[in-house]
Amino acid sequence: MLPEHLLAFEQRWPRHTPQKDRAIRTELGVTPARFYQLLHRAAASPRGIAADPITARRVRARTAA
Numbered sequence: 001m002l003p004e005h006l007l008a009f010e011q012r013w014p015r016h017t018p019q020k021d022r023a024i025r026t027e028l029g030v031t032p033a034r035f036y037q038l039l040h041r042a043a044a045s046p047r048g049i050a051a052d053p054i055t056a057r058r059v060r061a062r063t064a065a
Helices: 003-012 018-028 032-044 046-051 053-064
Strands: none
Touching: 003 018, 003 032, 003 046, 003 053, 018 032, 032 046, 032 053, 046 053
16 A cells, blocks of 8 residues: 555544444455554655655654654
8 A cells, every 4th residue: 555545545534433444444455453554654654744744744743642
């Protein structure tokens, strides 16, 4: 999965809900735990930051908290 796709998905689903878990499984084909691993990597990558700096910063800030 490309960083820009993961960040775009996170932008559409900013809060963790049961509906988001279902969407992760159906749209992305991974478990929620794996999605969040990939999302954190994407938010820290130069490609992810370039694709969506606001969402990447929000994800990094949430991880640091």
